[in-house]
Each structure stands twice: as structure tokens, then as C-alpha cells.
Amino acid sequence: MSTTLQAVRGMRDILPEHSRYFALLENCAREVLTAYGYEEIRLPLLESTELFKRTIGEVTDIVEKEMYTFTDRNGDSLTLRPEGTAGCVRAGIENGLLHNQVRRLWYGGAMFRHERPQKGRYRQFHQIGVETFGMAGPDIDAELLLMTQRLWRRLGVEGLELQINSLGTPAVRMAYRAELVAYFTAHQAQLDEDSRRRLQSNPLRILDSKNPALHHLIAGAPQLSAALDDESRAHFDGLRRLLDGAGVAYRVNPRLVRGLDYYTKTVFEWVTDRLGAQGTVCAGGRYDGLVAQLGGRATPAAGFALGVERLVALLEEQAAPPPGAAPDVYLAVLGEQAESLGLLWAEQLRDACPALRVLVNCGGGGFKAQLKRADKSGAALALVLGDDEVAQGSVGVKPLRHDVRQCTWLWPDLLQAVSGCTAADVPRLLARND
Ligand code: HAM
Numbered sequence: 001m002s003t004t005l006q007a008v009r010g011m012r013d014i015l016p017e018h019s020r021y022f023a024l025l026e027n028c029a030r031e032v033l034t035a036y037g038y039e040e041i042r043l044p045l046l047e048s049t050e051l052f053k054r055t056i057g058e059v060t061d062i063v064e065k066e067m068y069t070f071t072d073r074n075g076d077s078l079t080l081r082p083e084g085t086a087g088c089v090r091a092g093i094e095n096g097l098l099h100n101q102v103r104r105l106w107y108g109g110a111m112f113r114h115e116r117p118q119k120g121r122y123r124q125f126h127q128i129g130v131e132t133f134g135m136a137g138p139d140i141d142a143e144l145l146l147m148t149q150r151l152w153r154r155l156g157v158e159g160l161e162l163q164i165n166s167l168g169t170p171a172v173r174m175a176y177r178a179e180l181v182a183y184f185t186a187h188q189a190q191l192d193e194d195s196r197r198r199l200q201s202n203p204l205r206i207l208d209s210k211n212p213a214l215h216h217l218i219a220g221a222p223q224l225s226a227a228l229d230d231e232s233r234a235h236f237d238g239l240r241r242l243l244d245g246a247g248v249a250y251r252v253n254p255r256l257v258r259g260l261d262y263y264t265k266t267v268f269e270w271v272t273d274r275l276g277a278q279g280t281v282c283a284g285g286r287y288d289g290l291v292a293q294l295g296g297r298a299t300p301a302a303g304f305a306l307g308v309e310r311l312v313a314l315l316e317e318q319a320a321p322p323p324g325a326a327p328d329v330y331l332a333v334l335g336e337q338a339e340s341l342g343l344l345w346a347e348q349l350r351d352a353c354p355a356l357r358v359l360v361n362c363g364g365g366g367f368k369a370q371l372k373r374a375d376k377s378g379a380a381l382a383l384v385l386g387d388d389e390v391a392q393g394s395v396g397v398k399p400l401r402h403d404v405r406q407c408t409w410l411w412p413d414l415l416q417a418v419s420g421c422t423a424a425d426v427p428r429l430l431a432r433n434d
Contacts, residue, residue, distance in 0.1 A: 010115070010123025020322045021312045022126075025155065026108060029128045029306075032151045036143070038104040038130060043087040045110065049077040055086035055290060057261025059201035066113040080112035084129040084305060085262070085287070092133060093296035102134040108308075120278030120310050130284075131303035133291070138239035141266045141286060141302055145248055148270060148282055148304065157314050160281065162249065164268045165256035166236040168228045170289060173264075176227040177203055183221050190217050204257045210277070223254050235265050262287040266302065274317065275310055282306035326378030327359035328423050330400075332370035334386040342385050345395070345411060352415050355423040375400055380427035399431040407432060 007013055014022060030040075049069050056062050068080040081087055084107050092098045092105075108128040115121055130147075132140050145162065152160055167173060180203045184191060191199065195206045195214060207218055228236070243250055250268075258267050267285035275281075284304025291299040329349070333342035346360045359377055361370045367384070374382040384396035384406070395414065398406040409417075409430065418426050 008123070010117035012122060012124070016324070017321075018312065018316070020324060021315045021319075022308060024319075024322045025308060025311055025315065026128070028154050029106075029108070029151060032147060032154060033106045033128075033130065036104070036147050038106045041088060041091060041105045041107050043081070043084060043091055043107055043109075045081055045112075046078050047081055047087050047090065049079040051086050051090055051294075052079055052082060054294065055089070055260075055262055056083065057202075060259060060261055061205075062113060062259065066115055068112045068114060082113045083111055083260070084109075084127060085131060085260075085290070085303060088129070088131045088303075089290050089294055089296070089301070092131075093291065093294055098133050098291060098296055098299050100134075102132075104130075104132050106130045118278070120275050120307075120313060122309060126308035127305040128308060129303060129305035131301060133299050133301045135302070136288070136300035138235050138242055138266070141239050141268075142242035142246065142248075144284065144302060144304055145243065145250075145268065146246055148306070149248055151306075152270075155311070155315060156319055157311065158318070159274065160270045160272050161251060162268060162270055163253040163256050164239070164243075164250050164266065165253055166225070166228060166232050166265050167257065167263050167267055167285070168224065168232040169264055172224075172227055172229050172232060173204070176222070176224050179222045179227065180204065180206070184217075187217055190214070202261075205259065207255045207257050208259070218255065224257075225252075225254050232265050239266055258283065258285060262290045262293075264288045268304070270306075272310075272314060275313055278310060280307070281310045281314065324378070325357070327357040328379060328426055329356060329358050329381050329383055330374035330377050330379035331358065331360045331383045331385065332367060332374060333361055334367055334370070335390070337390045338385045338387065341390055345385070348415055349418065352419040353421055353423060353426060356418070356426055357423065371398070381430060397430045399427070401427075402431065404431050 052067060053063055062082050067082055069077060072078050088105060088107060092103065097103055106129065109126060110124050111127050112124055114123055117123060130144065132144070181199060184199050184203060184206060188196065192211050192214065195209055198205045207221065209218065256267055256269060263285045265286045265288065268283065269280045270282040271279045272281055273279060282304055286302040288300045291297070291301060331342050331346055333339045342360055346358050349356060349358055359379065361373065367386070371382055380399070380401050382398040382400055384398055389395055394408050394410050396406050396408055414430065417429055421429060
């Protein structure tokens, strides 16, 4: 008995009606990032497991519960990347990109986390991530936020709220952690199971709890902002001044802690209330200690990653569908000679007008069936090539969207006419009456 194979849970096929929006976002992001001087880096999907343990943190949800980890044929423990920052820092150190240099890098691609799948949360998802190295001041933090804001504007995504916070230096966080443990221990009876577990492993994450029963307790917890040292406070104040000066609206969220251990000072999230529980579409911050922690020379760093699926969901909700891949021209071919000449002429047409989308009828069929396919394809014109046309060295041109009579072109004349034209002009140009 054969069973139908299905995609692995949490891993989605991105079908053409959705992939159009993915391409729209990816192209727009590439344009904006390039315009700000960011360079693309392409990173492996697989890294050593150790890399993620040492960067994201041993006691984070990602490392404890969500990684796709396996032992390969050599006995090495490998992990499908759950995020891109760790691999980018590893690559930067390994390839000498960070030595006394300022770097602005970006990457895109699939990430893998074994989370409980739901709307906006998948086990394979896509990020476009940005990492900067060698710039310690709040100016680069502000640039990252201005750049994301420009991307939202270019995409027409509205209503995102920017939340910012400062996590301070590692020393500040250690002291604050002790304060939090003391507070929550004193109220242990009110904690849920998850928070009780986090109390020892990662108490800052209790502040992030989505359990409404804990909100009152969390509201009374000591605030990290009160524990900040002078340096972190000056950095945060500097960022706020820059954002105010540039007219970027934001809200300081003292409970924003992020789920990865490597952050220092600035953290931020762009949030929407239109996607239910998975409302963070872009998140990041500063991670000044990470390069040194992985064996490189101490290098300040900051970056973010946006969740492609979540932004696509917003785009699908509010943007007009991007144009599909309808051909401009459908070439119908009838007979053995026409079939082989058709392939050759289609190539010549593509040479003459490279942007023109030309679909050649493959798989046979009578003219009627082929014209039906041409109509269904969305093409503006059908070119018709049968025995008579082959004998005369011509093609029939049949406009499919307007009530204009079919006409005939000698092939060399047609090639000359379309040569150097934009694809959009070709249908009008060829649909002349004899
Ligand atoms: P993150 O907050 O773990 O940060 O992920 C960034 C974004 O990826 C999230 O805000 C969300 O939009 C999207 N995302 C995360 N998990 C899923 C999922 N299971 N399904 C769909 N979308 C998801 C990072 O990954 C850091 N590396 C960001 C960064 C870069 N920080 C500094 N540089």
C-alpha cells in the first residue's frame, strides 16, 4: 500500500501566489540595503552545534528545545541554523573581515527552529538579517532603525510600532539578574511552571511571559533601566536623541529582553497587532561581546533580522498583488517543421528583446487547443506558426486581449521591429493591421 508523502510539519511549500510577495519583499530589501552600503554575505545552513550553544546561550529556548541537531557520518554534531548572527560572526572572524574594519553585511535565507507551528510561526522560516561590525556608538543603532523604517515605507507596510530598550553591559545584567531572582523567589508561589523553571536558568525571560496571570507580578518587578550604568545610559539616551532628531517614533518598553543571550545595551523590536500572537516582524540589537567571545578581537556589533513570512502575511493583507509571471507572447506551433523552427525563432526573439516573456507551446495539440492555452496563460499576443507560415517565413500575430484582426509578419521584419523595444511596447507594436 502506498502512502502519500507530505511536507514535514512546520515546513511550508511557498506556492506561486505567495512567492510573488516573497520576491517583492526580497527585491525591495536588497535595493534598500544596497543603497545604505550593506554587502551581501551567503552563509552555510549547517554549522557546528557548539557555535549556537556558545552564542545564543545554553539555557535559551532555542538551544534547549528548538534546534535541529544531528550527528553526521564523521560523528560531528551539526545543527541547522536557527538564526544567522552566530554564523555571520563566525564567518567574519574566520575570513578576517572584522580586523580593524567597519563592516555592513546582510544575508537572507531559511532558518530552522523546532517550535510549535502556528500562524506566523514555522519550523522552517526565512529571515533577512543585517549585521554591522566595528561601530560602537548609537549612530549605527539609529541607522539600522531608519533603514528598516524606510523598508516599511517602500513596501507600504503600515502601523508597525518600534519598541526599544537597553539591556546594559554584561556586568549590569549580572547584577540585575540577582535582583530579579531575589524578587521572584520571594513570590515563587505565584509563578507558573515555565517561569519557575526560568527562575534559575534565565530569569530575565520571565519578564517576557505572555501569561496574563503573571502580568501584575511582573509589573512590580525591579526595572533594568534603574540598574543601568552610566555608559549604557549615555548610549541609550544618545540613541533616543538621534531617533527624536530623525523623527522616528518609538516606545521604550522596559520589559523587552529578547530571547537570545548575546545582546548588550540596545535591543529593539518592530511589532504589529495584526498577526495575533506572533506580532514581532523584525528584531535585533547590539551584541558588543560576541566577536571576542568567539575568539575574535573585541569588536562592537549590532544588527537585526526580519521575519519574511510575517512581513509577507502583512503585505498579502494590505498590498495589491504583485504582477504575476504572465507571458507577453505565446508561440503556437503546429507540425513537425514548425515545432523545430518555433524553438529557434523563440530564441531569436529573446535575443532581440531580452525582457520579453516568451512562452513556447510544448506538448503538441491542435491550434484551437493551443490558442486556448495561450488565452489562459494571460499572454497579450499569440504568435501562430504552421506549415503555411513556415513555407513563407512568416508568423501570424493574434492579439488576445483586444478585438483586433490577426495579421502576418515576415519573421525578419518582426525581429527588426521588436529589437531594442521594451517588453511592454511589443504587443502594441506587433498588433498592427495589414
Ligand atoms: P529573533 O528574534 O530570534 O532574532 O528572530 C528575528 C525574527 O525572525 C523574529 O522577529 C520573527 O519575525 C522571525 N522569526 C523567528 N522565529 C520564527 C518562526 N519560528 N517562524 C517565523 N518567523 C520567525 C534573531 O534571529 C537574531 N539573529 C536577530 C539579530 C540579528 N540580532 C542581531 N542581529
